[in-house]
Amino acid sequence: MPTKSPKSEPGLSTPPPNHEALEAEVLVRDNISWMLALAQRILRDQALAEDAVQNAFIAGLRGLPTFEGRSSVKTWLHRITVNECLMKLRKQKQLNEKPIDEYLPEFDRHNCRIEAPWPVLSRAEDFLESERTRALVAEKISVLPGTYRIVLQLRDIEGYSTDEVAELLEISPGNVKVRLHRARAALKKLLEPVLRGEVHR
Amino acid sequence: MKYLHRSGVRGWIKGVLFRGMPGMINCVEFEEFVLSYLDGELPARQLKVFERHMRLCRECREYLAAYRLSSELSCAVLGTPQESVPEDVPEDLIKAILDARQY
Numbered sequence: 001m002p003t004k005s006p007k008s009e010p011g012l013s014t015p016p017p018n019h020e021a022l023e024a025e026v027l028v029r030d031n032i033s034w035m036l037a038l039a040q041r042i043l044r045d046q047a048l049a050e051d052a053v054q055n056a057f058i059a060g061l062r063g064l065p066t067f068e069g070r071s072s073v074k075t076w077l078h079r080i081t082v083n084e085c086l087m088k089l090r091k092q093k094q095l096n097e098k099p100i101d102e103y104l105p106e107f108d109r110h111n112c113r114i115e116a117p118w119p120v121l122s123r124a125e126d127f128l129e130s131e132r133t134r135a136l137v138a139e140k141i142s143v144l145p146g147t148y149r150i151v152l153q154l155r156d157i158e159g160y161s162t163d164e165v166a167e168l169l170e171i172s173p174g175n176v177k178v179r180l181h182r183a184r185a186a187l188k189k190l191l192e193p194v195l196r197g198e199v200h201r
Numbered sequence: 202m203k204y205l206h207r208s209g210v211r212g213w214i215k216g217v218l219f220r221g222m223p224g225m226i227n228c229v230e231f232e233e234f235v236l237s238y239l240d241g242e243l244p245a246r247q248l249k250v251f252e253r254h255m256r257l258c259r260e261c262r263e264y265l266a267a268y269r270l271s272s273e274l275s276c277a278v279l280g281t282p283q284e285s286v287p288e289d290v291p292e293d294l295i296k297a298i299l300d301a302r303q304y
Binding site for chain 2: 024032054058117127137153195
């Protein structure tokens with residue numbers, strides 16, 4: 001005689017058949033908005049962001065039964081989303097390593113910095129009041145090769161540590177630091193006309 | 202005198218000054234410390250040396266101020282999605298995700 005499955009034993013608390021589906025829907029509804037915002041910040045494209053979030057949820061829901069709770073669900077989903085976005089960027093060959101030497105600081109033969117005198121700088125808030133300046137800053141950031149922009153994004157915006165960025169991008173922590181500093185230095189150079197007030201805000 | 206003219210007398214004087222002064226770094230070395238300085242990771246002795254250079258070098262002082270400001274601007278701009286994310290939960294996307302998980 002075949003043994004009865006424990007699920008069919010009366011009196012045992014068996015979840016309703018749609019319990020898992022309900023749990024999945026709650027997880028999706030609770031997290032989809034911030035995940036879309038995150039993916040869009042990284043990918044800068046609505047359709048790609050939606051695709052990345054969909055893949056992230058599918059991977060997340062598949063892995064949910066084995067989720068060990070060593071971090072919060074949000075932290076866990078954040079990382080899955082970032083990974084999906086990185087896969088998209090790699091697939092689109094957007095993590096390119098074009099040189100940015102032309103935007104890096106210059107030094108003379110005595111190892112002294114070559115830097116034209118600066119006027120008194122306005123505060124960041126003053127610059128950010130203007131939509132045109134925001135657009136200009138976004139335009140200059142997009143000049144940075146993807147491999148630099150992503151380090152800036154993950155470390156400065158998404159709050160990952162140097163070691164975490166290194167792990168996500170599969171590069172060494174030292175390389176993350178070099179790229180981050182170069183990205184910021186290049187951006188400073190690219191934004192000079194805006195910061196010096198040479199561009200009408 | 203040819204190279205003095207090309208790199209500037211000021212650069213030459215600073216170069217000599219920074220080379221000869223004990224406990225002083227040059228601008229190239231300063232540049233290597235910038236990230237650790239901003240991350241608060243410089244050990245006390247290096248921090249002292251870094252700040253000493255900053256006090257004496259107008260170029261590095263102003264460079265760092267502009268570097269900080271541009272970083273603040275990029276954080277503010279990169280932190281905002283380019284297109285606004287709809288406030289409403291995108292029902293069609295939710296349905297697509299839940300449907301996809303069945304397979």
